[in-house]
Amino acid sequence: MAVLCQKSVLDMIKEFRRNWHTLCYSERTTVCGADAMLLALQLSMAENNKQHRGEFAVSFSDVLLTWKYLLHDKLSMPIEDMEVVDRYEDIRRTYDEFLKKSNMLDLIDVYSAMISNCEINVSISPSQLVDFLSGRQFVVNDETNPYVSISPKSKHSHNNEKAQLLAKKIIYSYLNLLVNSKNDLALAHILNIPDRGLGREAFTNLKYAAREKHLSIFLVATSFIRTIELGGKGYAPSSSNPLRTHMKGLSNFINFIDKLYEILGDIPSPRECQFLCWKTHNWNKFWKCPSGQK
Numbered sequence: 281m282a283v284l285c286q287k288s289v290l291d292m293i294k295e296f297r298r299n300w301h302t303l304c305y306s307e308r309t310t311v312c313g314a315d316a317m318l319l320a321l322q323l324s325m326a327e328n329n330k331q332h333r334g335e336f337a338v339s340f341s342d343v344l345l346t347w348k349y350l351l352h353d354k355l356s357m358p359i360e361d362m363e364v365v366d367r368y369e370d371i372r373r374t375y376d377e378f379l380k381k382s383n384m385l386d387l388i389d390v391y392s393a394m395i396s397n398c399e400i401n402v403s404i405s406p407s408q409l410v411d412f413l414s415g416r417q418f419v420v421n422d423e424t425n426p427y428v429s430i431s432p433k434s435k436h437s438h439n440n441e442k443a444q445l446l447a448k449k450i451i452y453s454y455l456n457l458l459v460n461s462k463n464d465l466a467l468a469h470i471l472n473i474p475d476r477g478l479g480r481e482a483f484t485n486l487k488y489a490a491r492e493k494h495l496s497i498f499l500v501a502t503s504f505i506r507t508i509e510l511g512g513k514g515y516a517p518s519s520s521n522p523l524r525t526h527m528k529g530l531s532n533f534i535n536f537i538d539k540l541y542e543i544l545g546d547i548p549s550p551r552e553c554q555f556l557c558w559k560t561h562n563w564n565k566f567w568k569c570p571s572g573q574k
Contacts, residue, residue: 285412288404289387296390299400303393304385310460312379312386314413319465320386321347324374328367346371351413354388355406382496383462387413457537458544462496476529485522505534 293311300307312320325338325346342365349364350372351357365371379386385393391409394400404412450473456466464487471486472478483497490500504523508516509531517524 285404285408288408289412292391292394292402292404293387295400295402296394299394299397302397303390306383308383308460310384310456310463310466311390312384312465314387314415316384316465317386317413318343318347320378320384321350321371321375324378325365325371327374328370332367348414350375351388351410354392355410357406357410381462382464383460384465454537454540457498458540461498464490464497467496467498471533472529476532478526478529478533482523482526482529485526489523501530502534505531 296303296311300309322338322340322343325343326336329338330336345363346365346368349359349362349368352359352362353372379389387409391402391404391406394402450470453466453469456463457470460466468483471483486497486501489504490497493500495503501523504517505527508527517527523530
């Protein structure tokens, strides 16, 4: 059942891509999976708390509570007896605006757009999509259950699997950004991988600069570096510019993206491009997986 549900979701995305011109405005629109949707919701809730309480933070229990309500609300499923946090409407509005600004659709938006088109067949029900997004299909035989003993061999294998999943996530985030430069979630995953000295402070400074200029974070970073590189000393950032301390790391990041754009332009196959991006830049030399292996 789990495999069938996952296949139905993948088939839905493939069908969406074939019919993108009737379902969305841009072929560069990217689709949010469950993890990106949850992160976008968490950021939206933290943003709302910042406005009402002065603190950019949110408890994960509130995020999970709102996540369940959001899934049912967006799919027009029963919500009468479901608990919901305060100011849900504001959170929903912030969430929708974030996706729109980032040129993204979540899986429910894709599903809703497709079922509204009578010419497109969708082989997944709302309840199945909720199960998929909630992760309930993977509960049985979950090897991460803390009450299940794991032998040294299976634990090693499990760590390798986690490292591979994380590596894939990073690669896909780079490809996502190449396709959709407005995708701030993808940028957040890769800004400091490999280590460029661009930690939380750099991301926060970029985020506030992007908000002030009404641009994506990537465009703000690109504009900042291009101005310095092309303008010379006369365009050096002022000492009060918070991005000044991140010049080296941002330059490294933008130049790396430029090289990936060159590779993408020369390679017709996205799958081949994905492998070549990894190989050409000797990723294994500076990538360290969580288990400490290279």
